[in-house]
Amino acid sequence: MIGRLTGKVLAHEEDGAIVVDVAGVGYEVTVPLGTVGRASTDDTGRTTLYVHTHAREDQLVLFGFATIGDRVAFRTLIGVSSVGPKTAIAVLGALPAPDLARAISAKDVSKLTSVPGIGKKTAERLLLELRDKIALAGVVPPTDGAPTAGRAPQAAPALSTAELTISALTRMGYKQTEAERAVNALGDKADKAPLTEVVREALALLAK
Structure with a gap:
């Protein structure tokens, strides 16, 4: 299993994949839109991608991400019913992990349906299944601390x-x-x- 790649990006394919040269070996990696621009690049021009290795019956497909949070968000998304890797990549291309976490926290259906291929039913399923998994993206969205209408505020546990x-x-x-x-x-x-x-x-x- 490949978990991380560091190398020079040689090509951008039409299908959204890129080719990363690592010590003379070219790895074809499918990435969300904007990943290369957000990924960490060293002084020699080598880019680091966090990789999810997806096994199929006849091949291995590599998916690359700019941050560990994006990779965790991808793995969480493909765990949702009817959401495959292609859809998850599209979601993260429009909403990197922090933005996705905020959209889920705010129950923003319109933000999710703005992603190509995501209809209202899929968006509602994502909100339902991911609402308790926001931390999986490595992000805890800010809250305003306002009490729910009609209810008295309750003290939160003092956890470190x-x-x-x-x-x-x-x-x-x-x-x-x-x-x-x-x-x-x-x-x-x-x-x-x-x-x-x-x-x-x-x-x-x-x-x-």
Whole structure:
């Protein structure tokens, strides 16, 4: 399984794939629109992509992403009923992981239906199945803290950033021990840095 590629982008194919030269080997990778521009590039012009290897009966297809969050969002999307890789790539081409998380959090059907190939029924299914999985994208959208109309505000549990990160990782499918090990490896930063940054760095450790 290929999890990451770092090399020079040699070509952009008409079908949305790119060719990445890694040590003389050209890998054909399908990427969401705008991925190459957002991906990390070093001083030598080499671009790093986080890869999902999709196995079919007769071939292996590589999907590449600018961030770990985008890759996690892709894997979450293809876990939704009737959403395949092609649709997931289209969604992330229009809505990178942070924007997708915000759209799901806001229950913004119109934002989802603006993606080519996403109708109202599919958009509503995405909202339903992803509403409890926003953290899978490595993003926790901001909330205004306003109480629901007609209800008294309730105090939230005083969980630490480290505890919230472990909870998010286990909801992504990681084992409790794996999540705890990744968070512990971040040291004091796990409780001092913003939650989104801690989740992102923990995911990076787990991806190694």
